[in-house]
Amino acid sequence: MDDPKARPHDGKGRFVRTLSTAEREAEAARLRSLGWTYQRIADTLGWANKGDAHHAVSKVLRDTVQEAGDDLRSLELTRLDALYVAATEVLEREHVTVSNGRVVDLHGAPIPDDGPVLAAIDRLLKIQERRARLLGLDAPVKRDISLTDERAAAIEALVEELGEQ
Template sequence: MTSSQDRPRGGDGQFVRSLSTAERDAEAARLRSLGWSYPRIAAELGWKTRADAHNAVKRVLKETVREAGDDVRTLELERLDRLEAAANEVLVRQHITVSHGKIVYHEDEPLPDDAPSLQAIDRLLKIQERRARLLGLDASTKQAITITPERAAALEQLVEELGE
């Protein structure tokens, strides 16, 4: 059989997982769940080293966790959608001021109560913040900074001057 070094690689050098490889990885994970050792799994599936069996099981576990995470994320987003819809209903509804169980009037008109609308706005902002965190929208991004040789020399000179 093939070792990890013999497996096909994509144009970027990354391991390309074929259907047969995925099936063997799944079988390795199944055998491991039965308590088999990695050397025994490697021997059973024709791999040269225990590391091949270990890596196969690791790939399956990583993919399983990713799929489960995607499912949980989808459920959480659906839940946030329902909460947002409910908060929007409160936001657009007309609210009147009530004091001691009686409607408060101003010039024969019920006095509007803005507090529920403002609370709905606060709730909507919290829902939006949660959605942004869940989707990674607020995650910092890495920036690549390149320094030309001229700027590097100027920086070195500045450091020397500051050291004096």
């Protein structure tokens, strides 16, 4: 099987993308969309390690076979949705404090256990962060920054001072 590091290059140190390479990268993305681990993909496609499989899938997402990349994104979003629903169910469930296998109560009423609720909130936040990264929602915000003449002069003076050092 072809080793990603042994691909032909263009004489300028850059790898040349062959039809075979593109097909193997697309296959790696397809297998990932089926839920395969990177290690299993690497083993199946004959790559040295899971990093090569990860690189291939990333390349597909970035450069090639947009449809396979869209399928993978869609699958990941579906998985995140299912995790979000499960975590929300935990959040909304009633939790009571248990000690030595018995419900702890105060004046006949069970004492609520906030631990699972707080853990569910943390998990929901992590799922939301992952979704935002997958969708590119955390892109940097462009700011329009204007300087007064006084601040511009101060910056120029500082640049000159640093240049002299």
